[in-house]
Amino acid sequence: MTFLLLYTFIYLAFAVVSVLLSQKLGLGSVLGYLIAGIVIGPVLGFVGKETTSIQHIAEFGVVMMLFLVGLELAPQMLWQLRHKLLGLGGLQVLLTLGAIVAIAMSLGYSWQVGVAIGCILSLSSTAIVLQTYSEKGLMQTPGGQAGFAVLLFQDVAAIPMLALMPLLAVGGVAAVNNNDTHGHDAANWLAHQSEWVTAAVSIAAIVAIVLFVRYVVPMMIRLVIKSRVREMFTVFTLMLVVGIATLMSVVGLSPALGAFIAGVGLANSHYRHEMESHLEPFKGLFLGLFFITVGAGMNFGLLESTFFPIIGMTLALLLIKATILFLLGYIFRLPSLSRQLFALSLAQAGEFGFVLLSIAQNNNVLSETLFDRLSLVVALSMVLTPLLFIIYEKVFAPRAIAEENEESRAHDEIHEENPVILLGHGRFGQHINSLLTACGFHLTIVDNHAEMVEGLTKFGIKTYYGDATRPELLGSVGLAKAKLVIIALGRESGATHIVEFIRRHYPHLPIIARAYDRGHAYELKHAGANYIIREIADSAIRAGRIGLEKLGVEPEQARELSKVYAARDRYLSDRLAEVYDPNITNYANDALMQVFKEVDAETQQMIQTILHGGHVDWWEEHESPETHMKKGIS
Structure with missing residues (x-):
């Protein structure tokens, strides 16, 4: 008992530390688990022969992962993605x-x-790649979408590979019957039956699983939910996966295959998301334990004695896969930068490689030496994946951006000088332009979306193409003779830089700037904007006013409450801007927090006064035209 607890503590403690450090360094959790296993196994020698036994238990995490993958793959979604897949x-x-x-x-x-x-080396790491895509905002790029399609196909392709691996056993039936956790051990009821009996029972088992999850499972779930015992849903979900895995094992098929089929069968179920949420922690725990045992079982003695051959095999794998992926990206007409992302991100082997390795070894397909070498190659290729992403980010992406800037359309020459300059004509700027134009004012409009500029020109709205953050363009828009500049850009940093430029060269020119949120408003005011408009503040307050009316507040009183709140909110923003410090976060600014608490308490008191029939005239002073002409935030 003591040794069991000690080993459990060692595995969990090193997993926590290693995964947290790995996540901090942007390497992903899978590599963290692998590194934890390497440290407690080959490096420090804290664990030893028991890792093989633990790995057999931990492989149940792969079964759960395949079940969850199946839940995500509704048949209609697979059909829609059939071309890319x-x-x-x-x-x-x-x-x-x-x-x-x-x-x-x-x-x-x-x-x-x-x-x-x-089979082992053709699959990539879904866990590492998708997590990195998400962290670096690459999922919506053409390269990210192509990578997702390939990973999705690989997850599906892993299923027949799992079933194929025992059939490759050199020793025939005897070898096939010699593995353990994948359905061909002594518990295999069909071990000594003829091939046609085995095939018939296997097909019957798969059909039984499909019918069971299609018709029986929904009824059982409804009964479990009616019991109102919260943990019963978790128990039932685990029972379902374990039961299907057991059935597949006793008929000589892969438990992961059965779990995947069950998951696909439940992909359209109303309870799919709840089942995912209940299984996810168990899957993560077992998969993490699986990767730790893989790392702990790596033969570092072999790596030391055959260092250059192993490194050569790893680099050869990366080169072969990257070349094939790059050529496919070219054939399917991915943009240049997306081809590079596509090729580099999927060049490694993946976690399914370890699963297939384990099955291949259990079925005597691979020799012990070859198994050890391939395990090292798979692990090293995964460890090198963050380096491949760094090469993409630091080498290829900047070069592509520089080339794009060189080839991009030059900004239009601006020859007119109008009293109002509007930078940005999107969902925010269009209303400003419509209002001021209707009042007879002439505007110089600049936008950096070529399609929008061409479209507005067809509507008769003269718009110039250009990047307003570039000093050479700002120097040509007529700032010297302008009476007002309105910055309606959606990009936070761009708007702040423009305000700083204008304030530095034209200190007396009034600036109205669109702010993304309250924090951005402080930055704009610090940069020198005269009046800052938070883009959703007015619409949000109007929604709140309608909400008050629907909750029973009289319409006239609701309008007064919203006016008071709007004025107090502007007052709060102005007060907070006075104590804003760009060098520290808002939550670390004690003065800012104190002002917020004081003004918020005063506002609540005023609102309560109005609700109980009292009158507050504070906001009338702050709603006056003179107040609006002062520097402030709205």
Whole structure:
């Protein structure tokens, strides 16, 4: 008991520290678990032979992961993505598999071993890549979308690979019957049956799973929900996955395959999201434990004795996969930068590689030495993935941006000088232009969206194309003779830089600036804007006024309350701007916090006075035209 607790503590403690450090460094949780296993195993020697037994338990995390992947893959979604899935994803797996099989056979390995190695190395790391895409905002780029399609296909392709791996066993039926957790151990009821009986029972088991999750599971879930025992839903979900995994094992099929089929069957269920939320913590725990055992079981003695061959194999893998991915990106007409992201981000092997490695070893497909070498190659390729993203960010992305800037459309020459300059004609600036133009004022409008500029020109609205953050453009818009500048850009940093430029060169020119939020408003006022408009403040207050009316407050009183609140909010923003310090965060600014508490308390007291029939004339002074002409935030 004591040793069990000690080993549990070692695994959990090193996992927590390593994953937190890995996340801090932007390396992802999977690499954190691998590193934790390497530290407690080969480096410090805290754990040893028990890792193999623990890994058999931890592999249940893979079963859960496949169940959750299935839940996300509704059949109609797969049909909608069929072109990218079969095109990019299918070609990537087939070409990579073919290239690796050819290389393996040229080195003297049998075709069975070559196919096993190809399956193991052709898949990429879904966990690392998707997490990095999300963290770096790359998911919506063409390269990110293409990468997601390939990863999705790989997740689906992993299922037949799991089923194929035992069939590659050199020793035939005897070898197939010699593995453990993947359904071919002593608990396999069909171990000594004829092939047609095995095939018939296997098909029947799959059909039974489909019918069970389609018709029986929903009824059982409704009964569980009616019990109102909260933990019962978690117990039922675990029971479902474990039961399906057990059924697949006893008939000689992969538990992960059964879990995936069940997940797809429940993908359209109303309870899908609740099942995901209940299983996610268990999946994360078991998968983390699985990756720790993989790291702990790595043969560092082999790495030390064959360092250059292992490194050579790892770099060769990255090069082969990146080349194939780059060519596919070219064939499918991805933009240049997206091709580079696509190729670099998916060049590594993935977590499914460890699963396939384990199955291949259990079925005597791979020798012990080859298993150890491939484990090192898979792990090292994953460890190098953050470096590939750094190369993309620091080398390819800046170069592509520089080339794009050189080839981009030059800003229009501006020859007119109008009293009002409007920078930005989006959803905010268009109303300003319409109002001032209707009142007879002439505006010089600048926008950096070429499509919008061309469209506005067709409507008869003269608009100049250009990036208002560039000093050379600001010097040509007629600031010297302008009476007012209105900055209606949606980009926070761009607006602040423009205000600083205008205030430095034209200190007396009035500036109205659009603010993204209250914090951005402080930055604009600090930069020198005369009047700042928070883009959603007025509409939000109007929504609040309608809400008051729907809650039973008289319309006239609701209007007065909203006016008082709006005035007090502007007053609060002005007071906070006076104590704003750009060098520290707002939550660390004690003076700012004190002012907020004081003004907020006063505002609540005024609102309560009005609600109880009293009168507050404070806001009338602050709503006067003279007040609006002063520097302030609205």
